[in-house]
Amino acid sequence: xxxIHIILTTLIxxxxxxxxxxxxxxxxxxxxxDQEFCDDCLxxxxxxxxxxxxxxxxxxxxxxxxxxxxxxxxxxxQKSMSIGKNEQFSVIPEQASAExxxxxxxxxxxxxxxxxxxxxxxxxxxxxKPASNYPLDLYYLGDLSASMEHNxxxxxxxxxxxxxxxxxxxxxxxxxxxxxxxxxxxxxxxxDPESLNNPCYSLLKKCEKGYLFRxxxxxxxxxxxxxxxxxxxxITANVDDLDGALDAILQxxxxxKKIGWSSFSRKIIILPTDSLLHTAGDGKLVGAVLKPTEKxxxxxxxxxxxxxxxxxxxxxxxxxxxQQKKVNIIFAVKDGPKFKYYESLSKSLLTDHSFVTKLDPNxxxxxxxxxxxxxxxxxxxxxxxxxxNHPNIKVEFEADCENKGRFNRTSSCYGIKDKPVNxxxxxxxxxxxxxxxxxxxxxxxxxEKNIAERLEVSISYxxxxxxxxxxxxxxxxxxxxxxxxxxxxxxxxxxxxxTEECDETTVSCRKLENGKYSQLCSENGVxxxxxxxxxxxxxxxxxxxxxxxxxxxxxxxxxxxxxxxxGKCICESGYVGETCSCSLSxxxxxxxxxxxxxxxxxxxxxxxxxxxxxxxxCESNRENNNTICETYDSPVEDFVVxxxxxxxxxxxxxxxxxxxxxxxxxxxxCGEICSTVIxxxxxxxxxxxxxxxxxxxxxxxxxxxxxxxxxxMGTIGGALIALFTFLAGxxxxxxxxxxxDRADRLEYxxxxxxxxxxxxENPFYKSPVTIYLNPMRGREQNN
Ligand SMILES: *[C@@H]1O[C@H](CO)[C@@H](O)[C@H](O)[C@H]1NC(C)=O
Ligand SMILES: *[C@@H]1O[C@H](CO)[C@@H](O)[C@H](O)[C@H]1NC(C)=O
Ligand SMILES: *[C@@H]1O[C@H](CO)[C@@H](O)[C@H](O)[C@H]1NC(C)=O
Ligand SMILES: *[C@@H]1O[C@H](CO)[C@@H](O)[C@H](O)[C@H]1NC(C)=O
Ligand SMILES: *[C@@H]1O[C@H](CO)[C@@H](O)[C@H](O)[C@H]1NC(C)=O
Ligand SMILES: *[C@@H]1O[C@H](CO)[C@@H](O)[C@H](O)[C@H]1NC(C)=O
Ligand SMILES: *[C@@H]1O[C@H](CO)[C@@H](O)[C@H](O)[C@H]1NC(C)=O
Ligand SMILES: *[C@@H]1O[C@H](CO)[C@@H](O)[C@H](O)[C@H]1NC(C)=O
Numbered sequence: 001x002x003x004i005h006i007i008l009t010t011l012i013x014x015x016x017x018x019x020x021x022x023x024x025x026x027x028x029x030x031x032x033x034d035q036e037f038c039d040d041c042l043x044x045x046x047x048x049x050x051x052x053x054x055x056x057x058x059x060x061x062x063x064x065x066x067x068x069x070x071x072x073x074x075x076x077x078q079k080s081m082s083i084g085k086n087e088q089f090s091v092i093p094e095q096a097s098a099e100x101x102x103x104x105x106x107x108x109x110x111x112x113x114x115x116x117x118x119x120x121x122x123x124x125x126x127x128x129k130p131a132s133n134y135p136l137d138l139y140y141l142g143d144l145s146a147s148m149e150h151n152x153x154x155x156x157x158x159x160x161x162x163x164x165x166x167x168x169x170x171x172x173x174x175x176x177x178x179x180x181x182x183x184x185x186x187x188x189x190x191x192d193p194e195s196l197n198n199p200c201y202s203l204l205k206k207c208e209k210g211y212l213f214r215x216x217x218x219x220x221x222x223x224x225x226x227x228x229x230x231x232x233x234x235i236t237a238n239v240d241d242l243d244g245a246l247d248a249i250l251q252x253x254x255x256x257k258k259i260g261w262s263s264f265s266r267k268i269i270i271l272p273t274d275s276l277l278h279t280a281g282d283g284k285l286v287g288a289v290l291k292p293t294e295k296x297x298x299x300x301x302x303x304x305x306x307x308x309x310x311x312x313x314x315x316x317x318x319x320x321x322x323q324q325k326k327v328n329i330i331f332a333v334k335d336g337p338k339f340k341y342y343e344s345l346s347k348s349l350l351t352d353h354s355f356v357t358k359l360d361p362n363x364x365x366x367x368x369x370x371x372x373x374x375x376x377x378x379x380x381x382x383x384x385x386x387x388x389n390h391p392n393i394k395v396e397f398e399a400d401c402e403n404k405g406r407f408n409r410t411s412s413c414y415g416i417k418d419k420p421v422n423x424x425x426x427x428x429x430x431x432x433x434x435x436x437x438x439x440x441x442x443x444x445x446x447x448e449k450n451i452a453e454r455l456e457v458s459i460s461y462x463x464x465x466x467x468x469x470x471x472x473x474x475x476x477x478x479x480x481x482x483x484x485x486x487x488x489x490x491x492x493x494x495x496x497x498x499t500e501e502c503d504e505t506t507v508s509c510r511k512l513e514n515g516k517y518s519q520l521c522s523e524n525g526v527x528x529x530x531x532x533x534x535x536x537x538x539x540x541x542x543x544x545x546x547x548x549x550x551x552x553x554x555x556x557x558x559x560x561x562x563x564x565x566x567g568k569c570i571c572e573s574g575y576v577g578e579t580c581s582c583s584l585s586x587x588x589x590x591x592x593x594x595x596x597x598x599x600x601x602x603x604x605x606x607x608x609x610x611x612x613x614x615x616x617x618c619e620s621n622r623e624n625n626n627t628i629c630e631t632y633d634s635p636v637e638d639f640v641v642x643x644x645x646x647x648x649x650x651x652x653x654x655x656x657x658x659x660x661x662x663x664x665x666x667x668x669x670c671g672e673i674c675s676t677v678i679x680x681x682x683x684x685x686x687x688x689x690x691x692x693x694x695x696x697x698x699x700x701x702x703x704x705x706x707x708x709x710x711x712x713m714g715t716i717g718g719a720l721i722a723l724f725t726f727l728a729g730x731x732x733x734x735x736x737x738x739x740x741d742r743a744d745r746l747e748y749x750x751x752x753x754x755x756x757x758x759x760x761e762n763p764f765y766k767s768p769v770t771i772y773l774n775p776m777r778g779r780e781q782n783n
Pocket of ligand 8 (some may be wrong): 027475495496499
């Protein structure tokens with residue numbers, strides 16, 4: 001009796017167990033059964049598999065097959081994560097060699113391999129451990145204006161203290177030195193002969209002839225050399241209270257090779273200053289109008305060679321470069337309104353790349369400032385995703401910044417000292433990439449923002465059939481069955497089953513023309529069994545002798561526009577032209593009801609502008625006044641300063657203009673980017689916007705960055721204040737007038753182009769969640 005009882009219980013247990021799995025299986029099976037294609041099948045659920053046996057007459061997508069030959073099943077793969085390279089953290093020796101620096105490891109592991117399934121999150125961990133004695137490159141950018149004389153004097157007396165101080169930070173440090181003043185022309189400099197040679201002439205002092213930027217010492221670990229060069233430098237002066245520091249920073253950033261930044265180091269510029277910054281637009285006052293290029297412009301003596309040709313860089317340009325070059329900056333500023341200016345600038349634009357700290361009135365705390373700034377950067381860690389190909393993957397970061405096992409959703413930690421920090425990265429595939437090649441892998445890097453540390457993530461995808469639509473052949477006597485079930489024929493045989501005997505002669509693959517035979521398949525295909533198989537659909541004809549016209553890499557502009565027949569395009573309605581590239585529509589020429597701004601004609605749905613006009617709608621002229629941009633300047637300004645929007649064409653108070661703020665213009669579907677500078681109370685706002693018309697409304701997405709302006713800082717003292725105020729007044733009036741800020745616009749466009757077609761890392765916006773989107777991959781690359 002007891003035995004029976006046990007058996008019964010076992011039976012019941014067993015049946016319960018099979019029931020639950022069966023229920024689950026039933027549920028999954030439903031997902032599989034309806035799938036008609038192999039890829040869809042494998043993607044429907046991880047349990048679905050595909051039978052490619054040819055004479056299989058049941059549903060091909062299922063979770064278990066009773067009749068399918070097990071060798072003819074396309075198996076599914078699961079999501080997975082495996083650690084690749086996983087070497088130990090480095091211990092950096094003192095006086096590390098270049099080779100040793102290259103091999104520094106602060107992230108563990110160094111690579112992971114993932115298999116992603118759509119919609120299923122895969123998580124991996126990594127640890128960042130800051131190594132002590134990590135190399136430091138410190139560029140001392142001296143403000144040698146007369147008012148900073150005390151700073152230079154202090155610097156000259158540092159001597160051994162500097163060495164001791166730096167050694168405390170890291171044993172592997174290097175120093176470089178340069179100084180800046182301003183663009184050497186009126187109104188920033190007096191140009192009478194006395195003042196030109198001695199800008200301190202009116203102050204009854206002697207000082208060095210003016211210059212914009214002078215790089216004085218390449219990176220070196222020799223602090224004595226540094227002291228010597230500093231000892232040799234003297235103060236100089238200029239007129240207004242704004243200086244050309246941004247020009248100096250630009251050169252320091254782009255002259256990496258010349259001045260000797262290392263590849264593997266923490267890179268910091270320290271700028272002790274008591275003046276404000278000239279930024280993009282101010283150069284117009286001395287006739288320097290060209291947008292600063294990113295070419296190194298230092299001559300052999302270290303001087304800026306073109307001080308009066310290029311405008312000042314914009315803060316945006318500097319921010320982007322600092323991000324690219326992984327350089328940080330410490331602003332050491334005396335307390336007061338200028339300190340607030342730098343704080344505001346640091347917060348709004350140079351986030352994570354700058355640090356503002358107080359400099360004593362006599363600069364006595366300069367070593368503490370260096371130390372404080374260094375630790376600010378060394379004790380933070382920020383990761384982001386860097387990828388050149390962009391699969392549709394959502395990436396989420398979590399960090400345990402305090403090393404207490406509590407993860408927060410962030411990719412940055414601050415104040416970490418030298419503790420290791422654990423990160424968790426979760427990747428979710430949102431959409432399968434379009435494949436040019438089956439079995440393709442993608443790579444992305446989890447990269448640190450300020451130093452050359454990164455982790456390589458190799459990604460392969462589950463749910464991609466190797467054999468796609470193939471089904472297995474039965475008979476393959478005259479050939480061999482390959483991994484995907486194809487019968488590959490031996491010579492002399494052809495057909496799916498290799499049952500047809502094959503014509504070995506090749507004469508029928510050659511075209512007879514004027515008594516001469518052409519090349520085999522016109523060299524555009526291979527001759528198989530007396531028939532030409534063309535290399536691809538671009539070649540047509542019995543002898544592959546026709547070439548189809550291409551437009552944007554698509555035959556006849558793609559199936560929607562035309563079809564190729566014997567090398568000629570037959571266009572669909574609405575398209576004309578040899579390659580069917582010309583659309584008869586005018587929709588892309590029309591903005592706000594006007595075709596090509598009435599300054600051109602719409603040809604093939606593209607504006608052909610009259611001489612002197614440019615842009616998608618001929619809205620710009622040679623001076624780059626974009627009329628559409630101009631039209632919407634005032635509504636945008638109203639919006640930014642919080643007034644009711646002026647719309648001249650508004651009907652009964654119903655504005656057609658829709659303005660809204662966005663993090664990023666890349667998300668909008670618009671062409672040219674407009675820029676304007678707006679003064680709102682005490683802020684200067686750099687505003688970028690763009691425009692598109694939709695459903696009788698005009699949409700204007702805007703992105704704005706505001707920071708406190710120099711011109712509104714009322715309490716600047718000194719001998720030249722009256723003159724400065726006057727000049728600053730002119731500058732501001734001119735800046736307001738000269739709203740169309742071409743330099744910034746081009747820069748913004750470049751930024752967008754560089755970042756491609758995906759919402760990637762944006763210097764002004766940081767989120768622990770990033771999504772990489774490129775639905776057009778493959779196609780896009782061909783264009
Ligand atoms: C990641 O770390 C957590 C603890 O921090 C651990 O529980 C988990 O197993 C780790 N995951 C992997 C994939 O190593
Ligand atoms: C820095 O090094 C470069 C060569 O790398 C040299 O041409 C230049 O003159 C040096 N500059 C200074 C200021 O020593
Ligand atoms: C700096 O120059 C002065 C003379 O101008 C000299 O006495 C002093 O020793 C120099 N200091 C260094 C560190 O070279
Ligand atoms: C400093 O200046 C003196 C004289 O002007 C010169 O001989 C010396 O080479 C300079 N030293 C450095 C390091 O530039
Ligand atoms: C991304 O990585 C590439 C090299 O793989 C590098 O050249 C590029 O500068 C990186 N981009 C950013 C924004 O860090
Ligand atoms: C993590 O988040 C919690 C609340 O979600 C917060 O209280 C805590 O301060 C955060 N920790 C860190 C290190 O940011
Ligand atoms: C598989 O075959 C179907 C119809 O036969 C076709 O629509 C589909 O594009 C094919 N898939 C691939 C990847 O070739
Ligand atoms: C190949 O063989 C299968 C039977 O295995 C047959 O059904 C099919 O028609 C054959 N195909 C050709 C092209 O001969």
